[in-house]
Amino acid sequence: MSMITGLNKIFSKKESANILGVTLCQSGVTFCYLENNGTASVNDKAKFQLLDNPDQNYTRVLASLAEKHQLAGQCHLVLPAALSQIVQVDKPNVPANEINAALKWQIKDLVSIAPENMVVDYFDSLAVIGGKERINVVCAPLNELQAFVAKLHQKNIVIKSMITEEFAFARLVPIKDEPCLLVCRQPGEEVVILIVKNGQICFHRRLRGYTRLDEKSEQELDMGTIDSLSLEIQRSTDYFERQLKQAPIREIQILLPMATEAFLARRLAENSNGTVELLKLPEQYQDKREFACALAATMTDTMELTNE
Numbered sequence: 516m517s518m519i520t521g522l523n524k525i526f527s528k529k530e531s532a533n534i535l536g537v538t539l540c541q542s543g544v545t546f547c548y549l550e551n552n553g554t555a556s557v558n559d560k561a562k563f564q565l566l567d568n569p570d571q572n573y574t575r576v577l578a579s580l581a582e583k584h585q586l587a588g589q590c591h592l593v594l595p596a597a598l599s600q601i602v603q604v605d606k607p608n609v610p611a612n613e614i615n616a617a618l619k620w621q622i623k624d625l626v627s628i629a630p631e632n633m634v635v636d637y638f639d640s641l642a643v644i645g646g647k648e649r650i651n652v653v654c655a656p657l658n659e660l661q662a663f664v665a666k667l668h669q670k671n672i673v674i675k676s677m678i679t680e681e682f683a684f685a686r687l688v689p690i691k692d693e694p695c696l697l698v699c700r701q702p703g704e705e706v707v708i709l710i711v712k713n714g715q716i717c718f719h720r721r722l723r724g725y726t727r728l729d730e731k732s733e734q735e736l737d738m739g740t741i742d743s744l745s746l747e748i749q750r751s752t753d754y755f756e757r758q759l760k761q762a763p764i765r766e767i768q769i770l771l772p773m774a775t776e777a778f779l780a781r782r783l784a785e786n787s788n789g790t791v792e793l794l795k796l797p798e799q800y801q802d803k804r805e806f807a808c809a810l811a812a813t814m815t816d817t818m819e820l821t822n823e
Contacts, residue, residue, distance in 0.1 A: 533588025535672060536812030537580070538680070539595045541726070542703030543568040544576045547809035548586055561813075563806045574662050581670030590667060591676045591812040593683045596705060596721060599655045600626045601679070603640055606648045618652050632657045634677075641717055641759045651719070653679055676812075681709060681719050683811040684770065687794060690714040694762060696752060697794065698744070698783075699770040702729065702805050706744070706771070708751045710764065718755050722747055729773035736779055744779075745786040768794040772805040 536547040548562040564584070568576045580586045602625045607617040618637060619630040626633075634657045640649040655677070664674050684699045684707060694712040706725040710718035722744075731740060752764045767789055769780040777793065784791035796803070800810060 533586070534813045535580070535586055535588050535590040536593070536809040537577070537590055538593040538683070538701065538808040538812065539573050539598065540680075540701045540704050540808075541571075541595065541597070542701075544573065544580075545701075545806050545809045546580065546584075546586070547803075547806055547813055548584075548588075549813055550588075561800070561810070563803050563809070565805070573659075574666050577663055578666050578670060581667070581672055587671040588673075589675045590672045591678070592663065592674055593808050593812050594655055594677060594679050596680065598659060599653060599679045600628065601651055601653050601681070601719065601721075602626060603642065603649050603651050606650045619654075622652050622654065626654055628654055628656050634660055638716060641761065651716075678812070680704070680808055681707060681716060683808040685709055685711045685714070685716050686811040686814045687770070687796065687807060688714075688768065693766065694755070694764055695766045695768055696748065696755075696764045697768045697770065698748065699794070699807075700725065700728065700772070701808055702772060708747065710751065710755050717761065718751060718759070720747075720751055728771065729775075731775070733775055733778050736775060736782070741779060741782045742786070745783055748783070748787070763789075765789040767791045770794040770804065770807055772807070776804075 534549040538545045542565070544566045546564055550562070566576050566579065602622050604618070604621055604625070607614055607621060609617050614637065615635050618635050619633045623630045633654050635652060635654045637650045637652045640651050642649040660677065667674055680701060684697060688695050688697055688711040690713055692713060694710050694717060697709045697711060698706060699709065700706045703726060706722040706728065708720045708722065709716055728740070748767065755761050756763055767783065767787060769776065769783070769791065770793070771779060780791055780793055795801070796807060796810070803810065
């Protein structure tokens with residue numbers, strides 16, 4: 516049984532049909548709110564907002580969603596990099612229903628979260644080392660997530676899923692057979708490189724040193740930042756194509772909400788052999804690019820972190 520399902524039963528009440536996508540990040544908490552009759556989609560009218568969180572007290576800010584902003588409904592939560600860790604390990608040789616429990620002890624020396632306080636899930640990897648299948652394990656601290664769930668249930672907001680920003684961003688990439696490399700970022704967070712194919716994450720990498728990317732002018736971006744980002748993109752494509760023996764990357768999509776986004780994309784295109792374009796959001800939300808993760812959270816569910 517998942518941690519989320521268990522707490523839902525404890526705090527059971529009639530659920531609102533409204534859909535709420537919430538992302539936790541360094542700059543605060545962003546949300547996308549779809550108020551409708553239960554047929555929510557990205558085509559519905561949505562409310563977007565950023566809530567400041569200077570002391571990083573996510574529980575307090577989440578409580579204000581219902582109190583100050585009068586929101587209620589089914590919530591899909593996107594965890595920040597600071598609250599989630601991803602590591603790659605050999606897939607345990609145990610029955611499928613025992614994998615999550617086994618993973619806690621397998622990764623205990625690779626992450627900073629104690630096994631007894633660990634919420635885990637995993638997704639497949641293309642890598643095979645020494646004939647052994649590899650998987651990507653995602654973990655987060657149970658005590659902090661429980662606080663979020665309990666607080667929101669008190670306010671008539673029911674958490675339906677918890678995912679990382681990698682999975683939220685991946686939802687925004689059109690499903691196609693050809694791999695697409697996505698360079699993406701939430702305001703105040705680091706840059707993430709993803710390679711997505713047929714809706715699945717085939718490669719992921721969190722880069723460091725780009726939290727203040729949006730503060731740089733075009734001239735400052737030209738003074739090494741674009742070259743270093745181009746190098747990281749090339750390293751990622753080389754690994755995907757040569758080490759994982761996958762089809763060449765011919766499409767690069769950019770989602771870096773900032774005034775210089777289009778300029779950066781043009782410069783990256785000059786250093787790339789493939790097509791480099793800005794990732795397109797649904798037309799009515801093109802001016803809400805800084806809320807892309809929250810918007811994506813309201814879309815089709817994928818992985819849910821569990822405490823089995």
